[in-house]
Amino acid sequence: MDYKKLGERIREERLKRNLTQAQLAEEVDISDTYMGAIERGERSLTLDTLVRLVNRLGVTVDYLLVDSVTNNDENVVNQFRQIIDNQPAERKQMALGVLRVIFSYFDKEEGV
The missing domain is CATH 4.10.340 (Interleukin-10; domain 2)
Known part of the structure; x- marks a missing residue:
């Protein structure tokens, strides 16, 4: 799993919506410290957190994970x-x- 790429995509989508890390973290019920670590690719995230992020950002899971899923x-x-x-x-x-x-x-x- 490429957590760095995942974090970059999350950050990109957050910025498109003019949200701070703290705002997004609060809306998906995680700490802003954890949100920052996710965006930097330093921490993995649970499926529940991924789903909350996807729902809040209005993107699909496959969009966020495109670099980690092999398309053979x-x-x-x-x-x-x-x-x-x-x-x-x-x-x-x-x-x-x-x-x-x-x-x-x-x-x-x-x-x-």
Whole structure:
């Protein structure tokens, strides 16, 4: 886990919202000292704290963790699977059709 990159992203999002470390820390119920250590990549954070930060900053967990999650083929396929698992068959077919159109566009662009 790259805590330094995670902390940098959190800091970047905090600054976009014109929040001080102390303000954000108070809103997510942690100490401002701990908030500073998170932003510097010196401390890890609990899942509960991560969720509170994500909710307050209005970002997604995957955005904050993008440097720590590997996107190999298996992970990408698993992400697709998670998205479509609970969808009805009709929506799955529709999504498949959209993917086919997207990939055929890419093929045309690449001259395949």
